[in-house]
Amino acid sequence: MYVYNADRVQLLNNIxxxxxxxxxxxxxxxxxxxxLIANSLFYSNSAIGTSTTRAHGGGAIQVGGGANLQIxxxxxxxxxxxxxxxxxxxxxTDWSGAAASDASLAVTNTIFWKTTSGGSxxxxxxxxxGSPVITNRDTDRIKVSHSTxxxxxxxxxxxxxxxMFRDPDGADNVPGTSDDDFRLQPASPMIDSGLTLxxxxxDIRGSVRPVDGNNNEPGAQFDxxxxxxxxxYGGLAGxxxxxxxxxxxxxxxxxxxxxxxxxQWGDKDPFPAGDxxxxxxxxxxxxxxxxxxxxxxxxxxxx
Numbered sequence: 431m432y433v434y435n436a437d438r439v440q441l442l443n444n445i446x447x448x449x450x451x452x453x454x455x456x457x458x459x460x461x462x463x464x465x466l467i468a469n470s471l472f473y474s475n476s477a478i479g480t481s482t483t484r485a486h487g488g489g490a491i492q493v494g495g496g497a498n499l500q501i502x503x504x505x506x507x508x509x510x511x512x513x514x515x516x517x518x519x520x521x522x523t524d525w526s527g528a529a530a531s532d533a534s535l536a537v538t539n540t541i542f543w544k545t546t547s548g549g550s551x552x553x554x555x556x557x558x559x560g561s562p563v564i565t566n567r568d569t570d571r572i573k574v575s576h577s578t579x580x581x582x583x584x585x586x587x588x589x590x591x592x593x594m595f596r597d598p599d600g601a602d603n604v605p606g607t608s609d610d611d612f613r614l615q616p617a618s619p620m621i622d623s624g625l626t627l628x629x630x631x632x633d634i635r636g637s638v639r640p641v642d643g644n645n646n647e648p649g650a651q652f653d654x655x656x657x658x659x660x661x662x663y664g665g666l667a668g669x670x671x672x673x674x675x676x677x678x679x680x681x682x683x684x685x686x687x688x689x690x691x692x693x694q695w696g697d698k699d700p701f702p703a704g705d706x707x708x709x710x711x712x713x714x715x716x717x718x719x720x721x722x723x724x725x726x727x728x729x730x731x732x733x
Contacts, residue, residue, distance in 0.1 A: 433497075435461040443634050444470045446490065448606055452479030453519070454492030455509060461495040469634045470504045471656045473598075474606030477511040477519075487514030487521075493535060494521040502627060503539040505612050505656040507598055508605045517542045517579075520572060534571040539624035541593045541655040542579035576625040578654055587625070593655060594618035614643075614659040621659045624652035633658040 431446075433439055439462065446456035455475030459465050472490035479486025486492075489509030493499050499520075506517040520535050575586040578593055594617060600609030614620055621643040630652075633639050639658035642650040653659055718730045 431457045433457065433459045433462045433465055436465070437462070438464045440466045440468075441470060442466075442468050443636070445634075446470070446472045447474050449475045450478060451476075452481075453477050453486045453494070454488045455490055455511070457491045458488075459491065459493050459497045459499055462497045462499075465497065465499045466502070467491075467500070467504060468502045468630065469632070469656055471507075471612060471634060472504070472509060472517070473507040473610065473612070475509045477513075477515075480512050482513065487511045487519035489516045489518075491518050492521070493519070498534045500536045501538070501540055503624065503630065503633075503652065503654070503656065504541075506540070506542045507595070507612065508544050535573070537574040537577050539627065539652055539654050540577045540579075541620060542577070543593055543595075544598070576623070576654065578620065587623075589619075591619045593620045612655070613657045614653065614655065616643075616659070618653075618659065620654040622646065622651035622653060624654045626652055 441457075444467075449456045451458060455477045456472055457467075475490045477487055477489050477492065489511040490506050491499070491501075492515070501518075509517045511519065518537075573585065574582060574588055577585070577588050578591060579588065580590050582588060594615040596611040596613045596615055598610055598612055599605045600607055600611060602609055622640075624640075626640070631638065634656040637658055637660065640650040640652045641658055641660040643653060643659040718733065
C-alpha cells in the first residue's frame with residue numbers, strides 16, 4: 431500500500447500479510463500527514479530493497495520524507511527487511527537529501543516480535559551524510575510507549591518479553607498462512623499491560639476492550655497487540671463477537687439520553703456460554719456509548 435502526500439488516513443482493524451516491496455513491505459508512507467494505524471496485524475511481509483541512500487527498509491512499514499504516523503494497539507510478527515528495520519523503519523531524510531525535521535512517529539500498545547533475518551525491530555535512519563546513521567531509541571519526534579520490541583531504548587513502559595501468542599505459525603508450522611493464531615495465551619505478559627485508550631472500544635475482531643484478563647488490580651486494562659485476551663470471547667474460525675447489548679429498544683423510540691427507559695433484550699443471549707455474569711443476578715451500572723463498526727466510541731452517560 432502506497433500512501434503519498436495524503437492527510438488524515440485511518441487504517442483500522444486490518445490484516446497485512448505476504449506482501450513484498452523495496453521499502454515498506456506492506457505500507458510505504460511518503461510525505462503523508464496524520465496516518466493512523468490501529469487494531470491491525472502485520473505478519474510475514476518483506477522489504478527487499480538494498481539501496482542505502484534510499485534507506486530501503488521496513489519489513490512491514492516504511493515512513494519517509496517527513497511523514498507523520500501513529501501506530502496504536504497493533505501486532506507485528508515475522509516481517510523482514512534486507513537493510514533497515516525488520517518490522518518498521520523511519521527515514522528522517524527527505525528524498526532530496528535534506529533532513530526531514532518534521533518526520534514523526536508515535537507507537538503505543540504495540541507488539542513487534544520474531545524478526546526473520548536478525549537486526550532490530552525498529553530503525554530510525556538518517557542518510558543526510560550519505561552514509562546511513564541508525565538510531566534505536568526515543569527522540570524528540572519518535573516516541574514508543576507501552577510496547578514490546580527488540581533493540582529499542584528509552585520510552586515509557588517498553589519491554590522485550592515474549593508475548594506468548596497462541597500459535598503464530600499455526601497447525602501447519604508455516605508462518606504466513608491462514609491458520610496462524612495471534613491471540614494471547616492466558617499467561618501472556620501482554621495482558622492488562624497497555625495504556626488506556628479511551629477512543630477505542632474493541633479489538634481487531636470487534637470484541638470489547640479493555641477486559642480484565644488477569645484478575646489483578648486495578649481491574650480491566652488494555653492489552654498490548656491487536657487481540658484483547660478474554661476467555662469468554664471466542665477464537666478464530668467461528669469467532670463470533672459477544673456483545674453486551676442486542677436489539678436495544680428505548681421506550682419504543684429512538685431516544686438516547688435524558689429519558690427514563692426500559693431495556694428489552696432480543697431473542698439472542700447477549701453473553702457467551704459459561705460467562706459467570708449470567709449467574710450473577712443483581713443491580714449493575716450500565717455505560718451507554720455510541721460505537722462505530724470499527725470500534726471507535728463516544729461515551730454518552732452512565733446509569
